Amino acid sequence: MLNSNQQYLLDLAKMKMPFGKYKGMFLIDLPEHYIxxxxxxxxxxxxxxxxxxxxxxxxxxxxxxxxxxxxxxxH
Known part of the structure; x- marks a missing residue:
């Protein structure tokens, strides 16, 4: 069972950008200049x-x- 911090990091790892130029890209893989x-x-x-x-x-x-x-x- 994951604690809430572990779950938050797992959710972040799986989250993709929902809109814009980088739609569908994992948040962690977004270009640094964009962040x-x-x-x-x-x-x-x-x-x-x-x-x-x-x-x-x-x-x-x-x-x-x-x-x-x-x-x-x-994955």
């Missing part, structure tokens, strides 16, 4: 915005491979 643009513009409201903020922080700190490993291990 930075959202950080400057303002993230969407709700769960998607929260997930994009986390992707920004992970990329900023070079930790996106954690999510890629979770994604690989659960």
């Amino acid at each position: 930075v643009w959202y950080n400057n513009k303002g993230f969407p409201k709700g769960k998607l915005g929260d997930q994009l903020k986390l992707v920004y922080e992970l990329k900023l700190n070079g930790l996106e491979d954690i999510i890629r490993k979770i994604k690989k291990d659960h």
Whole structure:
């Protein structure tokens, strides 16, 4: 059984962009410039915005491979 933090990271690993130029791309695989643009513009409201903020922080700190490993291990 996953705890809530593990489930949140698993959900993030499986989440795809629901709209726009990168529709269908996993959030963790979005280009860094796109995530930075959202950080400057303002993230969407709700769960998607929260997930994009986390992707920004992970990329900023070079930790996106954690999510890629979770994604690989659960496919």
